[in-house]
Structure formats: structure tokens, C-alpha cells
Amino acid sequence: MYHVAVIGATGAVGQKMLQVLAELDFPVSRLSAYASARSAGNTVQFKGEDITIQALTPNITEDGIDVALFAAGGTISEQYAPLLAENGTLVVDNSSAFRMQETIPLVVPEVNPQAIQATDRLIANPNCSTIQSVVALAPLQSLGFERINYTTYQAVSGSGQKGIEDLARGARGEEPVNYPHPIHDNILPHIDVFLENGYTKEEQKMIDETRKILNLPALPVSATCVRVPVTNSHSVAINVTFTQPTTVAAIREALENAPGVVLIDDVANTRYPMPLDASGTDDVYVGRIRQDDSLANTFHLWCVADNIRKGAASNAVQVARQAIEQSIHS
Numbered sequence: 396m397y398h399v400a401v402i403g404a405t406g407a408v409g410q411k412m413l414q415v416l417a418e419l420d421f422p423v424s425r426l427s428a429y430a431s432a433r434s435a436g437n438t439v440q441f442k443g444e445d446i447t448i449q450a451l452t453p454n455i456t457e458d459g460i461d462v463a464l465f466a467a468g469g470t471i472s473e474q475y476a477p478l479l480a481e482n483g484t485l486v487v488d489n490s491s492a493f494r495m496q497e498t499i500p501l502v503v504p505e506v507n508p509q510a511i512q513a514t515d516r517l518i519a520n521p522n523c524s525t526i527q528s529v530v531a532l533a534p535l536q537s538l539g540f541e542r543i544n545y546t547t548y549q550a551v552s553g554s555g556q557k558g559i560e561d562l563a564r565g566a567r568g569e570e571p572v573n574y575p576h577p578i579h580d581n582i583l584p585h586i587d588v589f590l591e592n593g594y595t596k597e598e599q600k601m602i603d604e605t606r607k608i609l610n611l612p613a614l615p616v617s618a619t620c621v622r623v624p625v626t627n628s629h630s631v632a633i634n635v636t637f638t639q640p641t642t643v644a645a646i647r648e649a650l651e652n653a654p655g656v657v658l659i660d661d662v663a664n665t666r667y668p669m670p671l672d673a674s675g676t677d678d679v680y681v682g683r684i685r686q687d688d689s690l691a692n693t694f695h696l697w698c699v700a701d702n703i704r705k706g707a708a709s710n711a712v713q714v715a716r717q718a719i720e721q722s723i724h725s
């Protein structure tokens with residue numbers, strides 16, 4: 396049993412981590428919750444009990460924490476995650492601070508559990524839209540990837556409570572506070588900041604993280620990331636070109652037997668994955684599998700997952716469990 400800490404316990408992902416730790420029956424002997432000094436003294440719930448939130452200070456290294464799940468943003472992670480990891484705590488960090496550092500594993504347990512070494516103490520959790528995309532793609536890896544192109548339809552919960560509030564504000568006819576434009580009755584081809592190459596940071600994350608997780612550093616990957624007026628669960632249209640010929644039937648079969656994937660692909664009965672199917676679950680739903688008639692060896696896949704659960708909290712808990720299992724069996 397482990398003393399587990401959630402850092403950033405009051406945010407959307409932190410709250411979900413507490414819920415998922417309980418639901419997935421993670422072996423918790425003691426649960427500690429940390430947040431900013433502003434929230435200290437308030438409580439969060441874990442397994443029906445009130446846990447008093449503690450202010451995060453460098454003294455956290457003296458609290459005897461075995462496993463720390465970080466969901467407090469990059470600046471906090473940069474300051475505290477290495478501190479705890481150097482002190483022997485197993486840290487899973489949901490920020491983007493360490494994802495692309497060469498020595499730090501970036502892990503989706505269904506895809507690259509082998510990236511975790513028994514001695515690793517700091518593991519990065521990928522970006523939400525990347526996680527669900529690589530879960531859908533990994534079972535097809537033996538076909539050889541030649542190129543991947545993503546178009547995302549990302550829910551406002553990806554921006555946390557403030558994104559959800561902007562959608563509600565718009566529905567009431569009020570001006571947005573979080574987004575630069577209304578999200579209600581609108582879509583924004585803009586997630587995170589714009590980079591010099593014209594991509595957004597969210598798009599660049601999908602490109603870089605896909606290459607790292609699939610261990611294909613030179614793979615051509617492109618992405619367009621779009622915020623849509625959906626409360627929860629991201630959708631991704633994946634266009635993938637393989638190095639070898641294949642069929643829709645072979646892709647379906649590979650996905651049917653893949654861990655963490657649920658195939659919903661029955662257009663005759665209007666069955667395909669939708670955000671309402673995915674929300675509240677940890678699976679990645681895939682459908683609309685079809686050949687792209689415009690390019691050889693190329694296929695379309697539609698994939699949907701709960702961005703707060705599989706895209707963040709659940710993946711972090713699964714990574715922690717995987718790391719513990721690997722260090723026990725090493």
C-alpha cells in the first residue's frame with residue numbers, strides 16, 4: 396500500500412485523479428491532497444472521506460510520499476516534481492514540462508509500457524488528444540506508419556473549469572472570458588498559443604509526442620486542433636498512411652482485440668463513437684474506419700475518449716500502477 400499525493404487536487408484533473416484512484420482500487424494507504432495556499436484548509440473527497448488540502452511547499456519532501464500525481468500546471472511541476480523524484484517518490488506529471496525531455500519516459504500503458512525503467516522516478520503523462528490517438532494507432536503499428544494526419548474536435552473541459560464556464564456564458568448570451576471568441580455556437584481552430592511555424596502548441600504537442608511514444612522520431616505527422624462547443628470528451632479524425640497494403644477488415648480485427656479500444660463501427664445502424672459514449676469511461680472508442688480513396692494505403696479512423704479520464708487522470712493512475720508493477724517485477 397502506498398502514500399499517494401495529488402498535487403493540484405482542486406482542479407478538474409486533480410479532482411478526477413482522486414475519483415479514479417478510488418474507482419481503479421489503487422493501493423492507497425494514505426491520501427494527501429496539495430494545492431495553492433489559497434485552497435489550503437479546504438477539503439476534497441476521497442472514498443467518501445474529507446481530506447484537508449495542504450499548501451504546497453518545498454517541505455513536501457518530508458511528508459513520506461510514495462506516489463505523487465501532478466496536475467497543477469507546468470510551473471509547479473518544474474519546481475516540485477524533480478524535487479520529489481530525487482527524494483525517491485514516484486512522480487507522474489500531467490503537465491507538458493518534461494514530456495519531450497529525452498531521459499524522461501512519456502507513457503501510455505497500452506502503447507509503450509516498456510519505456511518505463513524500474514529506476515525511473517519521474518514519468519510524463521502525454522497530452523490528452525495524443526493519448527487517445529496513439530491508443531487507436533498502436534494496434535496498427537505492424538502495418539508500418541508512413542504518415543499520420545490528425546484533425547481534433549476538443550471539448551471545453553480540456554481548458555478546465557474556465558472552459559466549461561465560457562460555454563455556459565455563451566449559452567446565456569454573455570461574452571467569453573477564457574477564450575478569445577465565443578465558444579457557444581462556434582468553433583475555434585486555436586488551442587494553446589501560436590508558434591512561429593504557424594502551428595499551435597497543442598498541434599505541435601500532438602506531432603512531437605506521437606513520434607516519441609511510437610518511437611518513430613522521423614515519422615511525418617501533422618495536426619489541426621480545434622475547440623468545439625462540447626462539454627467533455629475529445630474526438631480526433633485520424634488519417635493514416637501505411638507502408639504496406641491492408642484492408643478495413645484487417646484494421647477492424649486489430650482494433651477489436653486491442654487493449655483499451657472499443658470498436659463502434661456499424662454505420663448501417665448509425666453507430667459510431669460520440670463524446671456522449673465516451674464521457675465517464677476510460678476506453679478509447681474507434682469507428683468510421685474506411686479507405687481514403689485519394690491516396691494509396693491510406694485510411695480514415697474516428698476516435699473519441701474522455702479527455703479528463705483517459706486523456707489525463709486515468710492514464711496517470713494507470714502509469715503509476717504500471718511503474719509500480721515494473722519495479723516490483725524487476
Ligand code: 2RA
Pocket residue numbers: 522523524549550552553554586597702
Ligand atoms: C486541451 N490539451 O484540450 C488540452 C488539455 N490538456 O486544451
